[in-house]
Amino acid sequence: MIRVDAEKCSGCRECEKNCPLGAVRVVGKKAVAGAGCSACQACLKVCRTGALTLGEPVPGSVTCTFCGVRCEIPPGLTGACKRFTNTGGDLVRNRPLQIPEPLPPDMERAVLSRPLITAVGAGASYPDCHPAPYIVQDRVGDFDVVTVVTEAPISYSSMIVKIDTNLHIGDEGSLVKRDGKAVGMVTAEQYGSHVLLLGGVNRVKGPHGLTVVRTMVELGNREPVRLKIDGGSVLDLQVGRPPVVNGSLDEKMRVGCGGACCGLFAGLLAGVVDEAIILDHHITGLLTRHPAGAELLPYSGVEPVGRPATPGRYFFDHGSGWGGTNIEDPRQAIKSVDMNYARPGMKILVAETTWRNVALFVVNADGEPVRAPLPEEVEELRRMLASNCEEARVSAVYYAGVGGSARAGVTVNPIELTRAVHRGDAVLSIAGAPAYVMPGGGITFLADVEQMVEKPFTYTTSPAVVAPVEYTILRHKYAGIGGHISSIRPLSEVIREGRFQWYPRR
């Protein structure tokens, strides 16, 4: 449990606010360690005065090895994540498994999962007080199914663009520009990927709205687009293709972060080297300190640069160097070698998480790591690990809302359509692609552009993205929400008119 040096404590309460177990309190402007501390070190990370240190665990504590934090869980209590309880010296998961109740297959859901027609090529009803241009019905299995379609100009349009790359493209929150005009922003980085959020109604209606909608339409239609991140990279993006970052084609994703590479490949690495630093801008791994490597090899005495996170994991800074870090020369990754643990001749591998670049160092008698040629066994392992990297690609999800007047083409009672969509009675699709409808009010959805009919989007100069929207529902339920029943036509009649194309099923 923690110890408090009252002299150093400023009474700021950061420890109290951040302790997940309520095991430290500030009393009379001084922190006081209480019962229940699991030595998770959250308070040590936020204390700016150095008032806290870790003492011995209370007798009977068990070291939790279910994550890298390694809580010391006192008897009868839980660790910081509150998942495991020390029950008589055993760590027991304190919540039962959750298993869905068995149900018969939902045939209605199955028949509604594909629209009878897509809205691509349908046109629109305007002003929004008329029935949609195509409201068609067909018999599917035992059900009378209706699909209502319109190509609706949607100003509440945005696009999430995922770029698989380990290269740093720019900081989260930075503006994304096209021809110098802001069209979006960089948002949360994801696993091996960077994510842009383009558009949004305020950008669409702003001074550069036409550039904003044109960018979303071109990306959604899988055409090439060049973007520039403020303070970051120039990106040449095309959905379904690898990204080009600052003129370099980036064809492979990383296998995982440096910690994940240690976990995945500890056995293979331990067979050819004594230590490995696997460089990654998120988490860099140190093999012999990582729990997976520590089971196989003794600690090497190597300390990487970077900020320790949990055992064997380090935070490195972003940059244009190895693994998206600021390490340009692999030797820079090794901060020190402690010869109390290390020995001359010891082999240290420094690698990227894409396994494109690796370097081998051999420790000399002075404890200096000296670069050495790669033996064939290490090169063979590099090739094998590189082959585990997935193809990098750009993908995009159209993210928009049709809670407004576009509902008039479907029903005279718009709130009933919104409710039917949220109940699952009316299934939304966009150019044939399944849509995920966000919880809460309105009809705000996400749909993968690569599952849509080819070239589904266009735009109006209002400006707005024209998006093909389909609602598929059973006929009697369509009648129940105030649907335009008198405008229904059989699908066979629409096909007889001949103004259609079959499109390939995905």
Ligand code: SF4
């Ligand atoms: S080490 Fe963790 S559990 Fe213990 S007092 Fe600090 S934050 Fe709370």
Ligand code: SF4
């Ligand atoms: S965070 Fe540190 S300085 Fe602040 S109250 Fe806790 S022990 Fe004291």
